[in-house]
Amino acid sequence: MRRLLLLLAAAILATTALTVPAHAAPDGTLSLAGATVKLGDPIKLTYSTPRPHAKNWAGLYTEPGNGPVNEQYVGASLKWAYTPSAAGEATLPTDGLEPGDYVVYLLAQDGYAWLAQPVRLKLVSAAPPHFVTSPFTLRNGRAGQPYAASVGGLVKGDTTGLTFAKKAGAAWIEVAADGRVTGTPAARGTAALTVEARNSAGQSTTAEISIRVRGSRQALVPRLNALSWNLWHGGSQVSGAREKQLRFLLDRDVDVVGMQETSGTSARELAESLGWDYYQAGADMGLISRYPITARGPLPSQSGLAGVYARVRIDERTGRELVLWTAHLGYTPYGPYDACFSGRSTGELLSRETEAGRTRQIQEIVAAMKDQLRAAKRSPVLLTGDFNAPSHLDYTPRAAPSHCGRQRVPWPTSTVPERAGLRDSYRVANPNPVAKPGATWSPVYKTFTGGYGYDDRAGAPEPQDRIDFVHYAGNLSVEASDAVVAGTPRAHPDHRDNEWTSDHAAVLTAFGIN
Known part of the structure; x- marks a missing residue:
């Protein structure tokens, strides 16, 4: 949704950057005032280049990971500043960042061609361990x-x-x-x-x-806690996010996580802190697991799918595995806005789902899962994700007042998985959408801020819907499922110090493994 506009802008910027000729070799200089910087203090840099330009810039990235290592866009910078002169100084703030290893790049003309060799640094905390x-x-x-x-x-x-x-x-x-x-x-x-x-x-x-x-003959993992979590640009919109994210995962005793909006590094960084396995699938999606990942696929750059998966070994004695998917579907046009802010018919709502690409995306993901679903009795399958669309299971006559009077809308992103044999774990645990609506969008946005063709509705109540899911197939039993947050999130724009680091609620399902 609106949080993806930043990703879209970054992608457009990346495309634009390809039109800037790459230099044969970076011939400028870049140096830092120190190789170690305390969090809260600015990063002070000095630079020079024989090719000054008003749009030359310095960007801070995590190391290793998200920077333009091949002079091409990989992920968004954490902090940046323009460096327009032939020689000069600049500063990059460190507020909201985590301790760790980082790298600063000096880059050309709002693009990613190097003007100087990158410089590494370490951010350290002054707080006691x-x-x-x-x-x-x-x-x-x-x-x-x-x-x-x-x-x-x-x-x-x-x-x-x-x-x-x-x-x-x-x-x-x-x-x-x-x-x-x-x-x-x-x-x-x-x-x-x-x-x-x-x-x-x-x-x-x-x-x-x-x-x-x-015991030697017991199942290693008789109960599995699975989480679907949109991180909100990796958590960058909330201060101290990485520590808060780790605390949440440990406090909830989570085993596997399907992530969206990882900003290119969050799956790796969280997994490395936890000592877990991971699949950092490009700039957006990621999977992490407390237990070993034995296979990863498909590569997003090769498949074009809006989803990725990993195979997780949940019992080394028997070799039993489960298949964990995560998906992130298109965000505009957005069905609940169409349902609440216009007089569109149900047929028009479904036509708009096709326009958004979500119908095709979920069909392609389910098609890619076909063989895995056939083998689900042996290796259970989970499909987590931010689908950016509600469920037909929620749009019942009795729940219509919660959905602007709409009912019986067969949203394709929920009917397609159901027809393929996947079950919605939240509705299995909580079958009554009136008593347990389970809204995941949004604990932070309570008032519509405009856009999506509905600027005239800015200030209206933000439609609250369940758009994040943990679907499953195979020999699993749902013991509990909840839409979860940490603490009591304050609404945008007062969200910066929230304990909860996302603009979505996460979905946490406890499965018994039969």
């Missing part, structure tokens, strides 16, 4: 089998020279200085662990951790 949450649970283990996990990325604040140590816990558990947790459990049960992290200044923090140990 602290675990993002405590207590929390790591991935399951099995009695008699080697175990491995990590807590090395779960400390924020000043992590200079950070080392980890075991303070207390089950005898079989060992904790390495880099935060790796290993050992071989002897018997099933829940193992407790206390870990201390200490930085080079002598500041320390501890966390209480649990590990569920399954």
